[in-house]
Amino acid sequence: MDDIDIPEIxxxxxxxxxxxxxxxxxxxxxxxxxxxxxxxxxxxxxxRKRIIMEQHxxxxxxxxxxxxxxxxxVARLREALxxxxxxxxxxxxxxxxxxxxxxxxxxGYLERCHEAGQTRPTPLLLRYEAxxxxxxxxxLYGDLVFPLQATxxxxxxGRDFAGGEFMLVEQRPRAQSRxxxxxxxxxxxxxxxxxxxxxxxxxxxYRLTMRxxxxxxxxxxxxxxxxxxxxxx
Numbered sequence: 465m466d467d468i469d470i471p472e473i474x475x476x477x478x479x480x481x482x483x484x485x486x487x488x489x490x491x492x493x494x495x496x497x498x499x500x501x502x503x504x505x506x507x508x509x510x511x512r513k514r515i516i517m518e519q520h521x522x523x524x525x526x527x528x529x530x531x532x533x534x535x536x537x538v539a540r541l542r543e544a545l546x547x548x549x550x551x552x553x554x555x556x557x558x559x560x561x562x563x564x565x566x567x568x569x570x571x572g573y574l575e576r577c578h579e580a581g582q583t584r585p586t587p588l589l590l591r592y593e594a595x596x597x598x599x600x601x602x603x604l605y606g607d608l609v610f611p612l613q614a615t616x617x618x619x620x621x622g623r624d625f626a627g628g629e630f631m632l633v634e635q636r637p638r639a640q641s642r643x644x645x646x647x648x649x650x651x652x653x654x655x656x657x658x659x660x661x662x663x664x665x666x667x668x669x670y671r672l673t674m675r676x677x678x679x680x681x682x683x684x685x686x687x688x689x690x691x692x693x694x695x696x697x
Contacts, residue, residue: 468497468537470544475551478655482552482612486634486661486674493651497537498618501652502687505589512584517598522680525596527690529588538587541616542691546570549612549655549693556611558660559662559669566610570693573610577695582606586692589618592628593685598678600633602659605696613658615676620650625684628653635673636663642685645679658692 473490481488493501504510505528512531517523531540550566550573557565567573577583586605594596603613619625630646646654657674678686 470540472534473545473548473655476639477563478548479552479555479623480542482655482657482661486642486672487632487646487654487656488639488654489648490653491537491648491649491651492541492616492653493618495620495650498616498651498687501535501537501589501689502615502618505591505687510535511589513610517596521599522601523596523598524680525590525592525598527588529696530585532585534585534587538689538691541614541689542587542693543570545614545655545691546573546693549610549614553611556595556662560671561669572619573693573696577606577608580606580608580697582608582695582697584696586690586694586696588692589692590690591627591685592678592681592687593626594625594681594683596628596686597680600631600675600677602675603690604659605690605692605694607697608694609658610693611657611658611661613693614653614655614691616653616689616691617648618689621648625681625686627682628686629679631677632656633675637670653691667689 511528632644634642660671661673662669
């Protein structure tokens with residue numbers, strides 16, 4: 465899987481889509497790479513922890529966090545996605561009045577995480593069977609939180625599963641929440657805010673709180689790869 469070319473992401477287009485819709489989609493992986501990532505799920509030696517969602521009231525399904533060193537393709541995706549996402553993240557920080565910028569490379573950012581005691585890797589594989597779902601949530605694992613993350617759909621809708629749509633909910637101050645259902649194909653990624661994004665108001669920028677989840681899978685089996693850039697405490 466190390467020979468797969470990872471398409472570049474244009475940070476300006478990414479920023480436009482995130483500002484307009486609250487998320488962006490981008491094709492990342494060919495079907496054979498998706499299938500090979502799915503096959504990793506049953507190799508317990510690659511993972512540091514397995515979570516059964518029902519045991520924690522997170523939903524219905526399961527996921528596993530990779531251990532270091534990450535599988536080659538997972539590591540390459542994380543490293544390749546970080547720079548354009550960091551460009552947008554720094555734009556957001558400036559807009560919200562912060563002078564603390566993210567480093568230009570993933571290695572630089574992970575060094576900050578590890579110095580803060582966040583040393584456990586967070587990329588993960590998720591599996592849902594028929595009836596599975598994921599409650600609305602945020603993936604926060606410590607004081608340091610990178611404001612964007614990505615989920616790559618590894619299964620093909622209509623062939624491998626039905627239902628199971630990716631969902632986002634945006635909580636707006638003094639207004640009702642706004643929801644979005646994001647259509648994805650196999651190998652396509654959705655890039656979205658980890659906890660909040662800037663909104664434009666009459667008095668300047670403000671924070672919109674974001675949560676994400678997965679609708680009920682009606683049939684089949686659904687796999688995804690989650691790419692989170694901050695490590696866990």
